[in-house]
Amino acid sequence: MSQSARNATDPANLPPRPSTRIAVLIVAAGRGQRAGEGLPKQYRLLGGKMVLSRSIAAFACHPAIHSIHVVINPDDRALYDTAAANFDIAPPIKGGATRQGSVHAGLMALADEKQTGAPPDLVLIHDAARCFVRKNLIDRVIAACDAGSGAIPALAVTDTLKRGDGGQIIGTVSRDQLWRAQTPQGFPFQPLLKAHQNAALAGEEMTDDAAIAEAAGLPVRLTEGDEENIKLTTPADFARYETQNHEPRTLEPRTGLGFDVHRFEPGDHLWLCGIRIAHSAGLKGHSDADVGLHALTDAILGALADGDIGHHFPPDDPQWKGASSDRFLAHAGGLVRAASGRISHCDITLICERPKIGPHMMAMRQKIADTLDLDIRRISVKATTTEGLGFTGRREGIAAQATATVLLPAPD
Known part of the structure; x- marks a missing residue:
């Protein structure tokens, strides 16, 4: 990321918004089939703690966060109760058949004033499997959001990209202006809710919330991501962490x-x-x-x-x-x-x-x-x-x- 882009989204260069209500929506309803057999990856242990517990903890200790909400598969309620046992957070929200459906369900729950008292001003959407998210990255996303735009953390693509067909290279793709998106992705709440509602009515399925916001005409800024903020996806991701961070346990x-x-x-x-x-x-x-x-x-x-x-x-x-x-x-x-x-x-x-x-x-x-x-x-x-x-x-x-x-x- 260029120095100018970094300066534009630096919390120190934007006015403080102490009265802004910020809610976090952690998406944890998926099955994580690429992670191999066993429990859904968000409920597996990593260094003795459930992945979801680590993700909740990252936001529970952040001073700018007003409320945390987790979207789950109802079949996982007992596992969720274990993961969330040590946190004073809102009751879980029933997810949908897809990630997009789960986020939509979470946004609808946040809009219900009978449950939340008042909808948030900003909402951060975060994948439960990104349990290594750090405070400074959360700070950058919050600082880059305002009433008129969203923001996502992203890393510039540095590898050479090839297009292939049938096992053969058929072209090289320019990596200029290409970014790897991460979460949490932050948005003004009402515009994102409306964008999700429109996408649901149109039957459009998109890969992340930034794509839904873009389709609705909501500008989305890029802010600096973090190489440590990986998404646990395969058995190798879990094994790599345990090998690097923990001795074998008896x-x-x-x-x-x-x-x-x-x-x-x-x-x-x-x-x-x-x-x-x-x-x-x-x-x-x-x-x-x-x-x-x-x-x-x-x-x-x-x-x-x-x-x-x-x-x-x-x-x-x-x-x-x-x-x-x-x-x-x-x-x-x-x-x-x-x-x-x-x-x-x-x-x-x-x-x-x-x-x-x-x-x-x-x-x-x-x-x-x-x-x-x-x-x-x-x-x-x-x-x-x-x-x-x-x-x-x-x-x-x-x-x-x-x-x-x-x-x-x-x-x-």
Whole structure:
């Protein structure tokens, strides 16, 4: 960037705007498929902290920011709650099917005065995967924005660019006046909201918010970007950071214990360890009442020291009514991966007089192994009775206990 451009957007050369209300919209609803298997990249651990937590922290400590709002996929609510647990920020916003749709949803939420009190004057749109953003870059974007223009951080293209077809070079592209766009991208709120509304009505899909602003005739300034402000995209990006910044960490074993009970109710089948079993009664519960998977989920959460199944999936939440319990187990397994750990072994004991468990044991083990992406040899399912004693002996319900051995990085 030229010295003149740098001077034009230097905070010291623009009048202060202390009364300006600035909101940050962090976009975290994507699936990040290029980042490989596992949790969406914004919820993966990087140096012991979730990527999204790092992005929130960058803005939470900035004195000019009035409010922070995160746009998420509703399926990730439990992961979001973990990432945002230490921050006093607004409730999350339900995202759309695309990044553009998610930003539009976030802007509409900010425009709702019943929720926000008053719309912001300026809004910064930031990708959750750019968790290395620094205060001086945020300062530059804010300083370059005003009521009549937006601003984005960008880096001049320095590599030689080639155009190719079928593996052959067919031309060289001039890199003059070419820039690599970054986030946060800042805009006056009302003009950007209108630009997004127009784009949605026209069915136009664009690559970033600056393109939407440009299409609506809103000028967008360039301000100096930061080479450290990378967007985590591939597994190599994560590996590179860990290699450069952290020594390998020792994995230590943790053991969790889970126990659950469900009573019988009228029905013709029940679910145990993910398998539908015909029976003269069902099991009563808010979800599918799979007592085996509930106990194992609690065991894994116990090994993580991360609450219990009711904390992550409240029984009074209507979205979990009738839910398949393998979703709860998969979530617990995902938390282990997010903590850079792995599940070593699971052991479940089902306690009941009926139904007979033996014919279903292999199917149960395979279902659990598939849900947790483990070798079946790491899964044990067995059954016992109480010799006619207690509520299980009276055939009033089924109990289950489970243990999970999880290998996790040793604390610093």
